[in-house]
Amino acid sequence: MKFLCVQCDEVMSFSDRDLPGDGTITALFSCGACGREMAMLTNPMETQLVTSLGVEIGGRTVPEQPLQQTRSRLDAPRDDAFADEEASLAGDPGSSSTIPATEHEFVRIRVTWTSEATDRLAGVPKFVRGMVKRIYTEYAQEKQIEVITPDVMDRARSDLGLEGM
Amino acid sequence: MTEPNSDSGNTPREASATRAHTVRSYADLTGEVESKIVEQIGEQHARLVSRLSEVGAIIVIASGKGGVGKSAVTANLAVALATRGARVGAVDADLNGPSLGKMLGFLGNQLEDRPDGVVPAVGVAGVKGISTDLLIEEGVPLRWKGPDHDQFVWQGVTEAVALREFISDVVWGAIDYLIIDLPPGTDKIGRFLDLVSEVGPSHLQPDQVLLVTIPSEVAGAVVARSATQLLEGGVPCIGLIGNMAGYAQPGRDDLLPLFTGPSAGDIADRVGLELWSEIPFDPVFGSRTDNGDPIGTEGDSIVAQVFTDLAERVEHGPGGREEEK
Numbered sequence: 001m002k003f004l005c006v007q008c009d010e011v012m013s014f015s016d017r018d019l020p021g022d023g024t025i026t027a028l029f030s031c032g033a034c035g036r037e038m039a040m041l042t043n044p045m046e047t048q049l050v051t052s053l054g055v056e057i058g059g060r061t062v063p064e065q066p067l068q069q070t071r072s073r074l075d076a077p078r079d080d081a082f083a084d085e086e087a088s089l090a091g092d093p094g095s096s097s098t099i100p101a102t103e104h105e106f107v108r109i110r111v112t113w114t115s116e117a118t119d120r121l122a123g124v125p126k127f128v129r130g131m132v133k134r135i136y137t138e139y140a141q142e143k144q145i146e147v148i149t150p151d152v153m154d155r156a157r158s159d160l161g162l163e164g165m
Numbered sequence: 166m167t168e169p170n171s172d173s174g175n176t177p178r179e180a181s182a183t184r185a186h187t188v189r190s191y192a193d194l195t196g197e198v199e200s201k202i203v204e205q206i207g208e209q210h211a212r213l214v215s216r217l218s219e220v221g222a223i224i225v226i227a228s229g230k231g232g233v234g235k236s237a238v239t240a241n242l243a244v245a246l247a248t249r250g251a252r253v254g255a256v257d258a259d260l261n262g263p264s265l266g267k268m269l270g271f272l273g274n275q276l277e278d279r280p281d282g283v284v285p286a287v288g289v290a291g292v293k294g295i296s297t298d299l300l301i302e303e304g305v306p307l308r309w310k311g312p313d314h315d316q317f318v319w320q321g322v323t324e325a326v327a328l329r330e331f332i333s334d335v336v337w338g339a340i341d342y343l344i345i346d347l348p349p350g351t352d353k354i355g356r357f358l359d360l361v362s363e364v365g366p367s368h369l370q371p372d373q374v375l376l377v378t379i380p381s382e383v384a385g386a387v388v389a390r391s392a393t394q395l396l397e398g399g400v401p402c403i404g405l406i407g408n409m410a411g412y413a414q415p416g417r418d419d420l421l422p423l424f425t426g427p428s429a430g431d432i433a434d435r436v437g438l439e440l441w442s443e444i445p446f447d448p449v450f451g452s453r454t455d456n457g458d459p460i461g462t463e464g465d466s467i468v469a470q471v472f473t474d475l476a477e478r479v480e481h482g483p484g485g486r487e488e489e490k
């Protein structure tokens with residue numbers, strides 16, 4: 001699906017997405033030539049049909065978490081289905097990241113989390129928490145930031161387009 | 166009455182139609198598709214291909230009919246193969262009626278997240294397993310988030326995605342056999358074949374499919390449909406397993422009949438399949454399997470001998486460890 005600005009004959013670009021939590025999706029598209037914006041609003045059934053495929057409207061901005069579709073769609077998941085990540089989060093703000101080296105060219109540094117950042121991370125839904133932690137840690141590695149604070153998390157969200165996390 | 170357009174003299178509807186003719190079509194547009202839906206699905210398939218590249222053979226246990234003992238066959242075959250030295254994984258594809266967690270003794274285990282996937286539970290004889298048993302509370306039916314009405318529209322797709330993730334997102338590692346315990350329903354067989362056959366140019370197929378039946382006219386009729394579906398799907402190796410093939414009496418070699426329907430051998434002849442095994446009904450076999458302690462090849466019972474022979478047959482079949490190339 002694409003949206004074309006008829007006046008400018010320009011393909012409109014995806015600019016933002018919102019999940020109001022009522023089973024609908026709001027996706028914003030804008031015209032790069034005239035700046036006109038339009039919103040695509042899906043109803044719950046349309047949203048479900050698309051998300052059932054395990055794809056993301058607007059493109060995937062972060063890697064898919066293992067079993068992500070299954071875990072996020074279970075209506076009554078078992079609370080302790082996964083080994084608790086709290087052990088690696090709570091009480092260890094000084095611990096270093098265990099994220100394995102990637103192909104990135106930066107020098108890997110020891111990244112630590114402040115207790116405030118850890119508290120904030122604890123508010124992320126459990127099934128995506130590991131993925132979100134990795135994203136912030138990778139961001140810190142790339143920027144050579146040794147301590148992840150709430151401010152660093154805000155910058156990462158802005159830089160990576162992760163509003164909502 | 167519709168007013169003419171003041172500039173062109175056309176009605177608004179005519180003007181709109183004229184404008185639509187001048188707007189470029191989707192095929193005219195170049196550049197990236199924003200959502201990259203096709204690419205996202207391609208990545209999902211790539212994960213599946215990558216994960217299956219470490220699997221020696223995919224063994225599917227199916228029937229089409231419910232209540233014939235597919236999961237019991239799966240659990241005991243898995244343990245039999247593992248006992249004989251193979252590395253075995255088991256996928257409980259019966260999302261709505263999971264039982265492998267209990268039968269393989271990993272119910273209640275916790276899964277572990279890793280960057281490369283979810284570490285599976287480990288059960289009897291080191292068999293690795295994944296099941297919705299592990300993800301939902303005991304006694305709670307499987308329910309998916311979504312609109313309450315018309316669930317049939319999206320539920321099938323959701324469950325197909327879940328099954329794909331069970332295979333692609335679990336760190337099976339290098340294993341000899343990945344055994345898939347399919348749920349009842351001939352449609353589930355077709356859905357699974359679609360799932361794996363879409364993963365690449367090689368048109369991947371299960372290496373071996375074992376259809377489970379009981380000596381019943383009805384079960385035989387359903388299994389015949391399943392066999393037709395598999396044969397039409399080009400599955401090269403299909404064996405028939407006759408479960409509950411009679412009552413094993415302690416101290417005697419002959420079996421008392423449990424059903425008056427056609428034997429598994431008759432059903433095999435009727436549907437054109439080879440009969441691989443006949444498993445007698447044995448209360449010990451049933452209770453041990455139910456309690457997470459499958460017999461597999463243990464002991465000298467008839468059932469243990471049947472699973473020893475079946476494991477050997479699988480090992481010598483397509484993709485098996487002893488396959489003669």
